[in-house]
Amino acid sequence: MELTEIKGIGPKTVQSLEKMGIETVEDFTTYYPYRYEIIRRSDESKLNQNDRIMMDGVVEQTPTLSFFGRRKNSMRFSIQSLYNRFQVVIYNRAFLKNKLMVGTKVTVIGKYDKIHHRIIASELRFGLIEKETIERVYHVKEKITNKALTQYIDMALSLPYQVEEVIPDYLNERYQFIDKKRSIEQIHHPNNPELLKEARKKLIYEELFSYMVKVSHLKQMRKRQKGIERVISESSVKEFIQLLPFSLTEDQERSIWEIKQDLEAEYQMNRLLQGDVGSGKTVVAFIALYMNYLSGYQGAMMAPTEILARQHYESLLEQMHGKNIKIGLLTGKMKAKERRALLQALEDGTMDIVIGTHALISEDVIYHNLGLVITDEQHRFGVHQRTNLMNKGKSPDMLSMSATPIPRTYALTLYGDMDLSNIETMPSGRKPVITTVKTEQQIREILTEMYEQLELGHQIYVIAPLIEGEEDNTKNDVVTLKENMEKAFGKKYQIAALHGKMKASEKEEIMNQFSKNDVQILISTTVIEVGVDVKNATMIVVFNAEQFGLATLHQLRGRVGRNQLQSYCLLVSNHEKERLQILTRTNNGFEISEEDFKMRGSGDLFGSKQSGDMIFKIADLRKNYKTLLYAKKDSEEFLRKVKEEPQKYQGLLNQIIEGKRYVS
Ligand code: ADP
Ligand code: MG
Numbered sequence: 202m203e204l205t206e207i208k209g210i211g212p213k214t215v216q217s218l219e220k221m222g223i224e225t226v227e228d229f230t231t232y233y234p235y236r237y238e239i240i241r242r243s244d245e246s247k248l249n250q251n252d253r254i255m256m257d258g259v260v261e262q263t264p265t266l267s268f269f270g271r272r273k274n275s276m277r278f279s280i281q282s283l284y285n286r287f288q289v290v291i292y293n294r295a296f297l298k299n300k301l302m303v304g305t306k307v308t309v310i311g312k313y314d315k316i317h318h319r320i321i322a323s324e325l326r327f328g329l330i331e332k333e334t335i336e337r338v339y340h341v342k343e344k345i346t347n348k349a350l351t352q353y354i355d356m357a358l359s360l361p362y363q364v365e366e367v368i369p370d371y372l373n374e375r376y377q378f379i380d381k382k383r384s385i386e387q388i389h390h391p392n393n394p395e396l397l398k399e400a401r402k403k404l405i406y407e408e409l410f411s412y413m414v415k416v417s418h419l420k421q422m423r424k425r426q427k428g429i430e431r432v433i434s435e436s437s438v439k440e441f442i443q444l445l446p447f448s449l450t451e452d453q454e455r456s457i458w459e460i461k462q463d464l465e466a467e468y469q470m471n472r473l474l475q476g477d478v479g480s481g482k483t484v485v486a487f488i489a490l491y492m493n494y495l496s497g498y499q500g501a502m503m504a505p506t507e508i509l510a511r512q513h514y515e516s517l518l519e520q521m522h523g524k525n526i527k528i529g530l531l532t533g534k535m536k537a538k539e540r541r542a543l544l545q546a547l548e549d550g551t552m553d554i555v556i557g558t559h560a561l562i563s564e565d566v567i568y569h570n571l572g573l574v575i576t577d578e579q580h581r582f583g584v585h586q587r588t589n590l591m592n593k594g595k596s597p598d599m600l601s602m603s604a605t606p607i608p609r610t611y612a613l614t615l616y617g618d619m620d621l622s623n624i625e626t627m628p629s630g631r632k633p634v635i636t637t638v639k640t641e642q643q644i645r646e647i648l649t650e651m652y653e654q655l656e657l658g659h660q661i662y663v664i665a666p667l668i669e670g671e672e673d674n675t676k677n678d679v680v681t682l683k684e685n686m687e688k689a690f691g692k693k694y695q696i697a698a699l700h701g702k703m704k705a706s707e708k709e710e711i712m713n714q715f716s717k718n719d720v721q722i723l724i725s726t727t728v729i730e731v732g733v734d735v736k737n738a739t740m741i742v743v744f745n746a747e748q749f750g751l752a753t754l755h756q757l758r759g760r761v762g763r764n765q766l767q768s769y770c771l772l773v774s775n776h777e778k779e780r781l782q783i784l785t786r787t788n789n790g791f792e793i794s795e796e797d798f799k800m801r802g803s804g805d806l807f808g809s810k811q812s813g814d815m816i817f818k819i820a821d822l823r824k825n826y827k828t829l830l831y832a833k834k835d836s837e838e839f840l841r842k843v844k845e846e847p848q849k850y851q852g853l854l855n856q857i858i859e860g861k862r863y864v865s
Pocket of ligand 1 (some may be wrong): 447
């Protein structure tokens with residue numbers, strides 16, 4: 202059913218909903234709340250300033266209305282509750298005025314202002330409360346509010362929507378799961394804790410089961426998938442390694458030989474190269490590209506941002522200097538003429554290696570003979586982006602790189618369809634970054650430490666969670682921080698800001714200035730999170746560090762300490778100190794990700810939960826790891842059954858494979 206079947210949904214709303222992955226009425230029904238808030242009638246004898254309260258009563262005095270600004274209004278009235286009389290203020294609800302007659306029963310939800318003994322209401326409901334209400338909290342995006350979404354979902358649930366049952370009957374019986382439709386109703390309208398538990402159990406399992414069916418299926422497919430068989434000259438590779446300005450670590454070497462074997466083998470490579478920030482994955486990727494080139498094929502490497510793509514491009518040019526290899530850079534923002542020339546060269550095979558953003562998978566990009574596809578920071582791309590790039594060649598080999606290492610046990614299950622190469626040791630000579638946690642009140646100390654680094658001729662990254670502090674004055678923003686840093690250091694040092702809303706050309710310009718040391722302090726949101734490499738930067742200061750997951754902070758920290766200089770990371774936060782302290786104790790990404798798994802679930806590793814492109818909607822890998830293991834076993838059993846009784850199970854398998862939202 203189309204979304205517009207639902208009252209109140211117009212084309213604009215459809216656009217926002219699509220970004221949340223909601224495209225049909227059915228999608229609403231499987232858009233699960235991530236938590237519930239139980240609201241009870243507040244105890245009138247225990248009201249404190251700023252409490253969020255719910256109070257019911259009878260209208261005592263009809264509303265007075267005042268208008269201000271453009272189309273804004275406030276309405277005041279009073280209610281008599283069981284024991285008290287409250288003033289109520291509510292904004293922009295002028296349309297309710299005529300309904301609020303003396304004697305009307307209403308429930309007011311909002312914030313209690315003790316000083317004026319009034320309620321700043323966010324919501325009005327007609328009628329008195331029965332015991333308590335349960336509010337569902339959904340992840341929302343753009344202009345969609347939780348309230349609107351709740352209404353859409355309720356409307357969807359009242360329509361004759363389709364329910365897709367993807368768990369085969371024998372498993373539903375084995376685990377005595379409740380019916381899918383009932384689970385969906387319960388998850389949105391819980392009315393019984395026991396039943397809610399059953400519903401969650403079912404839906405979590407369903408999610409993990411379909412995920413594991415996909416992974417196991419991919420694994421089987423891949424075994425059958427013939428790839429490119431080739432021979433690569435070992436001596437040429439060794440020679441290349443000899444000419445590097447450093448000697449490779451053992452893990453780097455092992456990864457390279459593992460990749461070489463895969464490239465040469467007759468099956469298609471599907472390998473994940475995991476290693477901490479700064480562990481030296483890029484050079485391994487470059488050597489893979491070189492080996493692929495030696496065997497006569499084109500290679501493509503896809504980076505998540507323009508900045509990174511350009512950086513890889515430049516260092517690849519440097520590394521391949523004098524080798525007569527033709528290397529191109531393809532991004533979304535190229536001039537039409539340049540782009541045409543590049544596409545031509547890719548198609549006729551004169552271009553050997555191309556680095557780029559997801560522009561690499563645009564429809565009009567045609568490769569002559571793509572033999573190797575590399576994606577950097579693989580968890581940022583959905584599967585279909587990866588497969589789209591892969592489909593540009595005839596079963597090209599596939600290498601994914603991730604700087605967010607996940608513990609081996611999880612990796613083996615989650616990425617069961619990939620082989621793993623881990624780089625666990627850092628190149629020698631690196632000094633671990635010294636990390637400290639500071640409060641915002643220690644700003645003087647922070648500035649002093651920054652000053653010391655600047656005086657040594659070094660550069661500094663400053664990170665803030667927001668671009669411009671609009672409503673949220675509890676968090677630091679790039680623009681304000683830049684002003685403050687100008688005040689502190691502006692006379693002597695150059696300060697620049699960088700954030701995701703800037704044009705690519707502006708960002709590039711600023712990054713260039715920073716890499717040339719024309720700018721000494723770079724203030725930024727997390728757009729510099731991945732990959733950027735400026736060796737002279739020795740300090741990173743993260744404001745509102747509590748806003749970030751440990752894995753993200755660890756990645757940010759990886760921007761510094763990139764050579765022999767002692768580097769520093771200052772985490773500024775007035776909250777969650779204990780969690781942040783973990784980073785002061787260890788520099789090992791595998792350990793940190795283990796902790797992150799323990800403390801926050803998997804959210805951080807698979808895209809923030811708000812982003813809509815997370816893998817799981819309801820399952821939490823940390824809490825549901827046992828279920829995941831069951832799901833893995835069951836998925837393998839299921840695939841056996843598909844083979845034995847295709848007429849019975851093939852349809853279900855297809856349905857799971859084509860199911861759109863789960864990434865594998
Ligand atoms: P990442 O794994 O985060 O992609 P990079 O590949 O960017 O790390 O490597 C970080 C830095 O370390 C780069 O400047 C690179 O040239 C350097 N590097 C890589 N391998 C070694 C090594 N074996 N010895 C010394 N430096 C190295
Ligand atoms: Mg990298």
